[in-house]
Amino acid sequence: MRTDLVIVAVVVGLGTWLFRFLPIRLRGMSEVRSTRLTRALESIGPAAIVTLFIASVLPDLAGGTQDLLPFLIGCVATVIAFLIKRNVGLATMAGALAYGVAFAVLRG
Amino acid sequence: MRRQQLRDAAPPAIDGAVGEATLVDGIRASVPIVVGYFPIAFSFGVAATRFGFSAFEAVFLSVVIYSGASQFMALTLLSGGASVIVSIVTLLTMNLRHVLYGPSLLDRADTRAQTRHSWAWAYGLTDEVFATTIGFLAGASKGWSEWFMLGIGAAAFLSWVSGTAAGAFAGGGALAAYPAVEAALGFMLPALFLSLLLAILNRREIPVVTTAGVVCAGVTLATNVTSGILAGMIAGALVGIARFGQAPEEEVV
Numbered sequence: 001m002r003t004d005l006v007i008v009a010v011v012v013g014l015g016t017w018l019f020r021f022l023p024i025r026l027r028g029m030s031e032v033r034s035t036r037l038t039r040a041l042e043s044i045g046p047a048a049i050v051t052l053f054i055a056s057v058l059p060d061l062a063g064g065t066q067d068l069l070p071f072l073i074g075c076v077a078t079v080i081a082f083l084i085k086r087n088v089g090l091a092t093m094a095g096a097l098a099y100g101v102a103f104a105v106l107r108g
Numbered sequence: 109m110r111r112q113q114l115r116d117a118a119p120p121a122i123d124g125a126v127g128e129a130t131l132v133d134g135i136r137a138s139v140p141i142v143v144g145y146f147p148i149a150f151s152f153g154v155a156a157t158r159f160g161f162s163a164f165e166a167v168f169l170s171v172v173i174y175s176g177a178s179q180f181m182a183l184t185l186l187s188g189g190a191s192v193i194v195s196i197v198t199l200l201t202m203n204l205r206h207v208l209y210g211p212s213l214l215d216r217a218d219t220r221a222q223t224r225h226s227w228a229w230a231y232g233l234t235d236e237v238f239a240t241t242i243g244f245l246a247g248a249s250k251g252w253s254e255w256f257m258l259g260i261g262a263a264a265f266l267s268w269v270s271g272t273a274a275g276a277f278a279g280g281g282a283l284a285a286y287p288a289v290e291a292a293l294g295f296m297l298p299a300l301f302l303s304l305l306l307a308i309l310n311r312r313e314i315p316v317v318t319t320a321g322v323v324c325a326g327v328t329l330a331t332n333v334t335s336g337i338l339a340g341m342i343a344g345a346l347v348g349i350a351r352f353g354q355a356p357e358e359e360v361v
Contacts, residue, residue: 001165004192008182012199013172019203021230024210024223040345044212045242046305046313047320047344048205052235053301054324054340055333062329070291071298078299079306088243088303092140095299100292107287 069106074099129250134259137244140303141236141264144296146271152179153275159187163276170272174265175234177334178202202334208341209238216245217252225254232261236300243304315351320344 060066078095085091149170156166161183169179178199185195210230214221237260245252284290309317324340 001162001168002186004195005161005165005169005186007192008186008195008199009169009172011196012178012182012203013174015196015200016173016175016178016203016206017231019200019206020210020233021227023207024214024226024230027211027214027223036349038215039348039351041208041212041215043313043316043345043348044208044341045216045239046308046317047341047348048208048212048235048337049239049242049301049305049308050317050321051324051337051340051344052239053298053305054321055328055337056298056301058325058328058336059333071295074295074299075302078302082303082306086247086307088240088247088300088307089137089140091303091306092144092296092299095302096143096292096296099295099299100288103291104288 067103067106070099070102073102127250128253129244129256130253131255131259133244133250134256134261135263136259137240137256138237138260138263138267140296140300141240141260142267144236144293144300145264145267146274147290147293148176148297149268149271150275150278152176152183153272153277154279155180155275156183156272157276157279159183161187163273166276167269167273170269173199174231174268175203175206176268205334205338205341206233208345209233213238213241213252216242221252222254225258229254229257229261232257232265234264236297237261237264239301239304243307246308316344316347319347 057066057071061068061071074095077098078091081094082088082091152170153163153166156169157163161169169182173179173182181202182195182199185198190198210226210233213233214223237257240260241252241257244256305317320340320343323343324336326336327339328336
């Protein structure tokens with residue numbers, strides 16, 4: 001195995017784990033918390049979800065490597081399925097299925 | 109009084125929760141991630157072999173780094189001759205956003221949430237696991253638990269690693285004959301994020317979500333996806349603070 005690959009993987013893997021783990025550990029050790037920090041942390045969840053959604057579609061849409069119509073059909077199907085069933089898993093599957101069908105039909 | 113103000117402002121994550129979520133609840137919640145991860149990891153395995161890495165090296169990267177976007181970047185950097193230092197700094201910068209996930213999650217779970225085994229489940233605290241757990245807490249009748257985190261994290265991890273292995277060993281032709289299936293699988297993660305957004309969205313979150321989305325889109329188009337995600341999350345957090353302008357300074361928990 002390539003030495004540079006092993007070094008990069010181990011250091012980045014360790015660093016990423018520390019990014020995920022240390023804030024949890026340090027939070028448990030702290031007794032004094034800022035209210036502003038608490039409110040910032042509460043808002044990060046919704047902010048992260050919307051940014052991850054945008055980041056997962058925007059580069060391909062803007063770059064022209066993803067067609068707009070299947071994307072819109074997939075999104076509409078996801079929203080409708082969620083409003084009917086209130087289930088994240090089912091809505092995700094319905095959106096992906098609708099996207100795949102729209103893709104197949106439009107590509108003929 | 110200050111405590112009461114804070115409680116009133118907090119999301120109703122586990123109000124009315126009966127019992128703790130189990131390992132099986134975590135595995136069940138992981139299904140959209142598992143289905144969404146596999147094709148992306150498959151693509152990573154294919155890409156790794158195309159860049160000249162062995163199947164074993166591809167799986168090694170998935171097991172040790174376990175962070176999708178930075179793994180693809182690692183292939184580009186390592187095959188392009190970038191130095192080890194530059195590669196490490198670039199990839200760690202891409203993953204810096206993960207420092208926000210653990211504290212944010214625990215704030216929504218419970219201030220007394222157990223974290224004894226966080227060294228284990230934190231390893232699997234990816235973007236998707238974080239987002240799905242937030243969605244679970246918003247809608248579930250059960251409370252957060254470390255077993256839930258281990259279940260959702262382990263299932264997602266196994267999907268990622270097995271997808272990488274399948275892609276590395278099968279090569280690029282496996283899904284080439286089924287472009288619609290490949291397209292549908294590629295839409296799994298966007299659909300998952302959209303579903304999670306619908307699950308957590310309420311009137312209180314609209315300013316945060318709108319600001320984060322606009323900032324993320326602008327920065328992504330102007331620079332890159334990693335900067336866009338980080339900028340959007342920070343902007344959302346700042347709006348979260350600003351909405352409660354009369355907030356007290358410090359509080360002892």
